[in-house]
Amino acid sequence: MTRRAFFVRTAVLAPVVLAAPALLRAQNSSTVNMNGDFYIPVRPAPKPNATAQLDDDAIQALERTLACPCPCTLDVYTCRTTDVLCTNSPAIHRDVVRMVEGGYTGDEIVSQLMDVYGQRILALPRKEGFNLVGWFFPFVAIGTGGLAIAYLLRTWRNNAVAAAALATTSGVRSIGVQATDEEMERLNAALRDDSR
Amino acid sequence: MILVGELSLWVAILMAAWTTTVSWAGGYQRRSDLVFSGERAMYATFAFTTVASIGLWYAIFTHDFSLKFVSSYSSRNLPSVYLFSSFWAGQAGSMLFWTLILAGYGALAVFFNRHRLRAMMPWVTGTMGLVTLFFLLTTAFGANPFERLDWVPADGRGMNPQLQNPGMAIHPPMLYFGYVATAVPFAFAIGALITRQLDGEWLAAVRRWSLLSWFFLTIGIVLGMWWAYVELGWSGYWAWDAVENSSLLPWLSGTAFLHSIMIQEKRGMLKKWNVTLVVLTFLLSILGTFITRSGVIESVHAFARSNVGPWFLWFLIISTILTAVLVSTRLKDMEAKAELESMVSREAAFLYNNLVLVGIAFTTLWGTLFPILSEWVQGEKITVGPPFFNSVNTPLGLLLLALTGIGPLIAWRRASSANLKRQFLAPSIVGVLAVVVLLALGMRHFYALVFYGLAAFVATTITMEFVKGIGARRRMYQENLATAGVRLVVRNRRRYGGYVVHFGVVVMFAAFAGSYFKKDYAEVDLKTGDTFTATDPWGDTWTFTSEGMNSFETLNRRVTAISLVATYNGKPMGRMLAEKRQHFDSNKAETFEPSTEVAIMEMARQDVYVFFSGLRDADTAVLTFNFNPLVIWVWIGGFIMAFGGVIVMWPQAERRERGYVAELSPQHDGALVGAGV
Known part of the structure; x- marks a missing residue:
């Protein structure tokens, strides 16, 4: 096996081998039920002399950052205002309103919800810890792809330059083609025109 | 009839196994008798799968509720059109339907190439037979639609009301036609790799089938969006749901391939990349099927879940390993003398286009699978919702839209500055003007402004191409406007059909940007x-x-x-x-x-x-x-894309092309002179 072949095989097979156990485990432990009750009450005691810190628009904005725990993949606001069959998002909305009336700020409400549901209550993973891999790896991968293309294009251009130099020194334009400058220019122009 | 159907399923398994065995043996030993036997067996596999399918349809229409599948997904009072579509309303039936399409494609691939690619075809037929065999086995042992109940209910449960929608009667078959069609280019790629024939005719065959797959996936995805919009009631059409993403992945890699294949056709470059994209598109289809049917990721598409997930996962793993090994042993055969005169050329534009398309596919796949990875690493499940996909894919989408306008106008090999100025000055001015007008009208959303600026830019480049082409025809042939327009497209379907597809993309992106408007x-x-x-x-x-x-x-x-x-x-x-x-x-x-x-x-x-x-x-x-x-423009854009796809695919274009190639062959010097070359 050549070194290149080895690297190609390793690059392709490694992710498959690494991902397989996780996928199999997820497959085996899957307990998703669309009709299930995913709601868990979050009702901390109101603060003393509580006054609401958030208005309706702020509550709406906050609920757009929360994921409905049922498998609808929508945020709490969108789910509760459209999916009448889901009982989870209206219940979470009631908890949010209760916490707002209890004097909790947006960050405190999110924190209370995360204590109960964990990170899955956030529609967008926080940019911290392992989640950073999730956020930035696509950019790293695309950036690496961009660099690879830049390298490829440079190599191809160098090939073209080398071929042109060889043709000039040997007095031959390319294999099997002998033409004057003027003829080559006309041919190139015709090719360009034809390919457009 | 039902018993005949059930038995046919088992006979189809034997036929598919025979197809693979004798086709590969025939290819290896170069024995035409075995090769022919394999091809006949592929036809027989299709015939027996058809009989099995007719058996299931018969059971559905005669309300034979002794079959678990029939009692679970149909009922006596279900309208006929939904009785017909209940065939694919549940896992077992949809697996059989999938297999029917696959066997049909296999038979068509054999039929259309019965006089061509003779060295490669045994391997193609064998691979199609093997993939069909896998699906038949999964159907028979993992989700058998002929499984019987211990008792016979008086009536069936009926079809999920959300599936009782005309869009849902068409959307799954369209997606299946698209998904399954990726198997044919994959089989051709395997055949080309084994026989080391990675040029010429296999490219034409693969391109045709890839286009077919792209066409059906486009229709299937747009119909799925429409169904979600009218049926789910959340007033949106795309939620980056795992199952939606699964349909998008092979579409993206297939689109990348349809662009990069042009570099191989024109310049003989990118052979390795093209083979990789063909294989990747097929594997992404299988991965999508695994995600859809396993329940491995939470999705709104709960009706598609069952226990066939592990079958697909193992098939995916084994296919990936075997294909990677095969590709790595053929790297030398795919070496090409690659030369590029300039970084500003159509070749380079296609590479950038491929980077963006594959980048979007990767990001979508990454976001879809990251919750599993996170749970595996951190022990805690997280949600990767629409905001993640929107924030990462929106800039990439803008880049793609820009390349849609830029790529087709840059010359092959090298674009001169005069060429660039001539092609892009007017579109750039129109794009900037569009932004200025929108700013004056009060639009302030950054992405919306960029979207509409680029949409105006791309629409202008496409319009200019048509105007130039029609003008040239009118001058040359004294045709009227309509005749010149029609003939321009008909005579160069691939190029102008592509522009129509691009225009559909512009319309669709403009509609997507409507989501940035204030919604109450x-x-x-x-x-x-x-x-x-x-x-x-x-x-x-x-x-x-x-x-x-x-x-x-x-x-x-x-x-x-x-x-x-x-x-x-x-x-x-x-x-x-x-x-x-x-x-x-x-x-x-x-x-x-x-x-x-x-x-x-x-x-x-x-x-x-x-x-x-x-x-x-x-x-x-x-x-x-x-x-x-602007939601209606999403459907209109999708229709325009599909219409462009029909123009590009239309078979007459291929015949003309062959005729044109024949004219250019050395035996036809007279024709060359006649054509003014």
Whole structure:
């Protein structure tokens, strides 16, 4: 096996081998039920002399950052205002309103919800810890792809330059083609025109 | 008939196994008798799969509820069209339907190449046979639609109400036609790799099948969006759901391939990359099937879940390993003398286009699978919702839109500065003007401005191409405008069909950008005679007056409907009817949770979207009102893309091409002179 072949095989097979156990485990432990009750009450005691810190628009904005725990993949606001069959998002909305009336700020409400549901209550993973891999790896991968293309294009251009130099020194334009400058220019122009 | 169908499924398994065995043996030993036997067996596999499918349809239409599948997904009072489509409403039937399409494609691939690619075809036939065998085995042992119950219920459960929609009767088959078609280029790639024939005719065959796959996936995805919009009631059409993403992945890699294949055709470069994309597209189809059917990731598409997930996962793993090994042993055969005169050339533009398309595919796949990875690493499940996909894919989408306009106008090999100026000056001015006009009209959203600026730029480049082409024809042949336009497209379907597809992309992106407009939502209680007044995102006034509710029974459901009379700036706009439905079986027993039918008034500028949430009391309906800007253009854009795909695929173009190539062959010097070359 050549070194290149080895690297190609390793690059392709490694992710498959690494991902397989996780996928199999997820497959085996899957307990998703669309009709299930995913709601868990979050009702901390109101603060003393509580006054609401958030208005309706702020509550709406906050609920757009929360994921409905049922498998609808929508945020709490969108789910509760459209999916009448889901009982989870209206219940979470009631908890949010209760916490707002209890004097909790947006960050405190999110924190209370995360204590109960964990990170899955956030529609967008926080940019911290392992989640950073999730956020930035696509950019790293695309950036690496961009660099690879830049390298490829440079190599191809160098090939073209080398071929042109060889043709000039040997007095031959390319294999099997002998033409004057003027003829080559006309041919190139015709090719360009034809390919457009 | 049902027993014949069931037996045919088992015979089809034997036929598929025979197809693979003798085709590969024939290819290896170069024995034409074995090769022919394999090809006949592929036809037989298709024939027996067809009989098995007819058997299942027969069971559905004759209401044979002794079959678990029939009793689970149909009922006596289900309308005929949905009886027909209940074939793919559940896992087992859809697996058989998938296999039917696959066997049909295999038979077609064999038939169309019966006199061509003779060294390669045994391996192609064998690979198609093997993939078909896998699906047949999965159907027979993992999700058998002929599985019987211990007792016979009087009636079936019926079909999920959300699937009782014309879009849903067409959307899954379209997606299946698209998904399954990726198997044919994959089989050709395997054949080309084994026989080391990675040039010439296999490219033409692969391109044709890839186009077919792309075409059906495009229609399937757009129909799926439409179904979600009219049926799920959340007033959106794309939620980056795992199953939606699964359909997008092979579409993206297939689109990348359809662009990069042109570099190999024109310059003989990128052979390794093209083979990789063909293989990747097929594997992404299998991965999508695994995600859809395994329940490994939470999705709204719960009706597609079953226990065949591990079958697909193992098939995916084994296919990936075997293909990677095969590709790595053929790297030397795919070496090409690659030369590029300039970084500013069409070759380079295609590479950038491929980077963006594959980048979007990777990001989408990454976001879809990251919750599993996170749970594995951190022990805690996280949600990767639409905001992640939107924030990462939106800039990439903008880049793709820009390349849609730039790529086709750059010359092959090298673009001179004069060429660039001539091609891009007018489109750039139009793009900037569009942004200025929108700013003057008060639009301030950054992404929306960039989207519309680029859309105007790309639309202008496409228009210029048509204007130049039609002008040239009119000067040369003295044709009128319509004749010149039609002939321009007909004579160069691939190029101008591609432009039509690009125009569809522009229309669709412009519609997507409508989601940046301010969207208002209102939940309102309306008694009979009450009026609700609202202002839409364009500042116009709407009124909706309730004419009251009506309850009635029809076919397989009890319907409660509310009628609204709408006016727009005082002008009558007609009635809107929103419904709440309770489905029942033939004994009037309720079968599913209540469902809803939204009322949608479609206009060029926006959709008025009314959702019947429920009843407050006997005379008071709870309704939600949404104004959704530019949604109709999503469907129009999708239609234009599919129409462009038809133009590109039209077979006459291929025949002309072959004729053109024949004209250019050395034996036809006279024709060359005649053509003015």
